[in-house]
Amino acid sequence: MSENFIKSRAAVAWGPNEPLKIEEIDVMPPKKGEVLVRIVATGVCHTDAFTLSGEDPEGIFPSVLGHEGGGIVEQVGEGVTSVAVGDHVIPLYTAECGECKFCKSGKTNLCQAVRATQGKGLMPDGTTRFYKDGQPIYHYMGCSTFSEYTVLPEISLAKVNKEAPLKEVCLLGCGVTTGMGAVLNTAKVEKGDTVAIFGLGGIGLSAIIGARMAGASRIIGIDINDRKFDLAKQLGATDVINPNDFDKPIQEVIVDMTDGGVDYSFECIGNVNVMRQALECCHKGWGESVIIGVAGAGQEISTRPFQLVTGRVWRGTAFGGVKGRSELPGIVEQYLAGEFGLQEFITHTMSLDEINEAFELMHNGESIRSVIHF
Ligand code: NAD
Ligand code: AHE
Numbered sequence: 001m002s003e004n005f006i007k008s009r010a011a012v013a014w015g016p017n018e019p020l021k022i023e024e025i026d027v028m029p030p031k032k033g034e035v036l037v038r039i040v041a042t043g044v045c046h047t048d049a050f051t052l053s054g055e056d057p058e059g060i061f062p063s064v065l066g067h068e069g070g071g072i073v074e075q076v077g078e079g080v081t082s083v084a085v086g087d088h089v090i091p092l093y094t095a096e097c098g099e100c101k102f103c104k105s106g107k108t109n110l111c112q113a114v115r116a117t118q119g120k121g122l123m124p125d126g127t128t129r130f131y132k133d134g135q136p137i138y139h140y141m142g143c144s145t146f147s148e149y150t151v152l153p154e155i156s157l158a159k160v161n162k163e164a165p166l167k168e169v170c171l172l173g174c175g176v177t178t179g180m181g182a183v184l185n186t187a188k189v190e191k192g193d194t195v196a197i198f199g200l201g202g203i204g205l206s207a208i209i210g211a212r213m214a215g216a217s218r219i220i221g222i223d224i225n226d227r228k229f230d231l232a233k234q235l236g237a238t239d240v241i242n243p244n245d246f247d248k249p250i251q252e253v254i255v256d257m258t259d260g261g262v263d264y265s266f267e268c269i270g271n272v273n274v275m276r277q278a279l280e281c282c283h284k285g286w287g288e289s290v291i292i293g294v295a296g297a298g299q300e301i302s303t304r305p306f307q308l309v310t311g312r313v314w315r316g317t318a319f320g321g322v323k324g325r326s327e328l329p330g331i332v333e334q335y336l337a338g339e340f341g342l343q344e345f346i347t348h349t350m351s352l353d354e355i356n357e358a359f360e361l362m363h364n365g366e367s368i369r370s371v372i373h374f
């Protein structure tokens with residue numbers, strides 16, 4: 001291997017459902033348009049667990065997972081101008097090139113400039129920067145934050161205020177931005193609206209924050225784990241309900257509670273049956289349901305088309321509709337200004353060596369976010 005390789009401790013996913021293995025890997029220096037980032041902290045999102053489970057059609061092994069990080073620019077490749085060594089950055093799984101049809105449309109945050117290679121676990125030139133004893137290791141969601149050092153395209157980095165603690169704002173790399181953005185950008189909830197949020201993990205709780213910021217009059221949190229309810233109420237939920245406490249479908253319960261249904265609902269679980277419940281608890285004529293959760297390979301949603309004929313709307317969102325490079329730095333400023341909190345999401349902190357515990361805590365419903373400190 002080249003002498004220029006950087007040694008990096010990383011949690012490698014060698015195969016579906018196998019515990020991550022801490023390895024010393026070789027990281028190639030950044031090529032043209034690329035940046036080497038030293039990750040300071042990373043959250044563990046349910047999507048990491050989803051891909052590790054083998055349910056992700058784009059899951060590739062061996063790979064370095066992780067996509068909710070914060071780090072510091074260590075080296076820049078040829079031609080990189082928008083970030084410099086020492087800058088604090090948040091890796092973006094949704095890049096922003098500013099030039100593609102998607103970026104120019106003004107209708108979506110789903111920049112496609114690097115999406116095809118990203119989905120194959122590769123850098124835009126079709127190769128990887130990670131090796132273990134000469135064996136290629138794949139990238140993940142263009143981020144691979146479960147490594148001390150990672151390489152990203154320049155267009156996949158948001159430069160943020162150095163005052164912001166990376167051990168907290170790493171959560172803006174996915175979960176908190178996604179939930180808040182789904183409410184504020186995608187649904188555009190307004191003052192006085194009623195909202196139902198299914199699933200009170202990192203995403204659902206962030207959606208509660210978004211609904212509170214929007215001035216929603218009623219914020220109904222739904223989860224099958226009662227332990228999520230205290231924090232949900234603290235963050236602004238007006239009602240918290242457990243579907244297992246009722247002997248009728250939860251959508252009927254919500255329709256009864258809200259004089260015909262909510263104005264907006266959000267599915268933050270990845271369960272296609274709950275996606276149906278979320279649609280069907282919306283008000284006839286105008287209620288909108290936003291799918292945030294990621295469902296496994298081969299799964300499909302269904303409802304009676306009459307639900308849509310009679311005015312309900314079904315839509316989805318990725319990264320809360322947020323354009324990472326142009327909008328995420330402003331969200332970091334909002335955090336610094338005290339407009340919302342992040343510390344309450346961090347139920348556990350741990351070292352990279354303990355990362356498998358983060359997955360266990362998530363599966364056992366004990367954590368909101370575990371943050372790995374490098
Ligand atoms: P999480 O595991 O922290 O939270 C999920 C919550 O759902 C838990 O509190 C769990 O108890 C609850 N739940 C499970 N089954 C339920 C049911 N049948 N009814 C009600 N509640 C139920 O997960 P998270 O990190 O918050 O992620 C949530 C989902 O959002 C995942 O599918 C993740 O992949 C997805 N996600 C999507 C995006 C996006 O951009 N669209 C971004 C991040 C995460
Ligand atoms: N790879 C999966 C889909 C996974 C997915 O939907 N990812 C979300 C982000 S989840 C973050 O925790 C997303 O942004 N999707 C848009 C995109 O371009 O990937 C599959 O089904 O193939």
Ligand code: ZN
Nearest residue numbers: 045047174175
């Ligand atoms: Zn995520």
